[in-house]
Amino acid sequence: MGTPEFAVNILQKLIEDPSFNIKLVVTQPDKPVGRKQILTSPPVKEFALKFNLNVVQPDRLKGNQEFFEILNRINPDVIVVVAYGKILPKEVLQIPRYGCINVHASLLPEYRGAAPIQRAIMDGRDYTGITIMKMDEGLDTGDILLQERIKIEWTDDVITLSKKLSELGGKLLIETLKNISNISPVKQDSTKATYAPPIEKDEGQISWDMTGIEIYNKFRALKNWPGIFTTYKGKLLKIHDMEIVNKWKIEDVQNGTVVEVDDSGIVVKLKDGAIKIKELQLEGGKKISARDFVNGYKIKKGDILS
Structure with missing residues (x-):
């Protein structure tokens, strides 16, 4: 069975x-x-x-x-x-x-x-x-x-x-x-005993007040379904590939702020550093590379994900 x-x-x-x-x-x-x-x-x-x-x-x-x-x-x-x-x-x-x-x-x-x-x-x-x-x-x-x-x-x-x-x-x-x-x-x-209840779709929502490791663990745990996601300009933004970036230690910038944008990814500030988003998908769109996302949606340094 x-x-x-x-x-x-x-x-x-x-x-x-x-x-x-x-x-x-x-x-x-x-x-x-x-x-x-x-x-x-x-x-x-x-x-x-x-x-x-x-x-x-x-x-x-x-x-x-x-x-x-x-x-x-x-x-x-x-x-x-x-x-x-x-x-x-x-x-x-x-x-x-x-x-x-x-x-x-x-x-x-x-x-x-x-x-x-x-x-x-x-x-x-x-x-x-x-x-x-x-x-x-x-x-x-x-x-x-x-x-x-x-x-x-x-x-x-x-x-x-x-x-x-x-x-x-x-x-x-x-x-x-x-x-x-x-x-x-x-x-x-x-x-x-501890328990492992079924995964709910809303568990894929990440908070930018989480640590890099917490987001990474959620990313790899929910890769099949529902994936991890945030919002950008009011639309759901799904993250398909990412990595932790430890070099960012910015105290005076709000968590969730885009702090760097280049061809390799979109760097977003976290509680304890940053992550680099390398592949993503905006609600209603296709899965694309960070480079194509930057060119197509004009995301820039200083923008805020929530």
């Missing part, structure tokens, strides 16, 4: 290993995507169909007798859940012989919830990891079966870190499934 790209690599690992017989793939329903609202299949469905796997896409799980009957008929030894996006009801949790096993992208009990990768990057954490967990009725509260940590590099963003964690998740899942009878589950210490 899984939905986004993160789950695809893990499904591939299961397909490639002859030890496992995948009887069913469960994913979210197709959804309209983009401005034209084109009905689009989840990445897991598209990948599973390439291997002629059976795929079902229930609208809901709770009280879904048809879905329960499908699972009971299959009678799985284990159900693997990877970023599926729905809470599993008790009726599903009780079906498999070895229970439902979740691949979660954090070092539980830290970052329980839907957005552990983004939240860890935004918080400036040095490490995160993968936890293989036996699911219960709570939100990522089940017993830990295996866990391994990975370093978050300064150059990592949500895309690169997701790929690394997906690779690690596939490896640990295979190890767990092959040794499931011999692994002793470890209860989570809920007193140390």
Whole structure:
């Protein structure tokens, strides 16, 4: 059971290993995507169909007798859940012989919830990891079966870190499934729990009173969606590429003020220095380089972003 790209690599690992017989793939329903609202299949469905796997896409799980009957008929030894996006009801949790096993992208009990990768990057954490967990009725509260940590590099963003964690998740899942009878589950210490709620669009709004590191962490955490943005002359301005500039220590200039403009970027003053915006997109326009933005929109030194 899984939905986004993160789950695809893990499904591939299961397909490639002859030890496992995948009887069913469960994913979210197709959804309209983009401005034209084109009905689009989840990445897991598209990948599973390439291997002629059976795929079902229930609208809901709770009280879904048809879905329960499908699972009971299959009678799985284990159900693997990877970023599926729905809470599993008790009726599903009780079906498999070895229970439902979740691949979660954090070092539980830290970052329980839907957005552990983004939240860890935004918080400036040095490490995160993968936890293989036996699911219960709570939100990522089940017993830990295996866990391994990975370093978050300064150059990592949500895309690169997701790929690394997906690779690690596939490896640990295979190890767990092959040794499931011999692994002793470890209860989570809920007193140390932290949470990673879903990302909201307005979290992409930056404040120029933030530090350079805070903005950079938000930039790399939200790169997929919704991105980071500010406003320029009353219009939303999305920042697609940026870097921290430490040489600027101007005390008598308002934060958010453009302090330098050249072909390489637009330098904007922050609480503790400045950032250089290298690629950006004004509301209603296309993504362009800073050089083209300066030429097209005539932004200049002294202008203020808010």
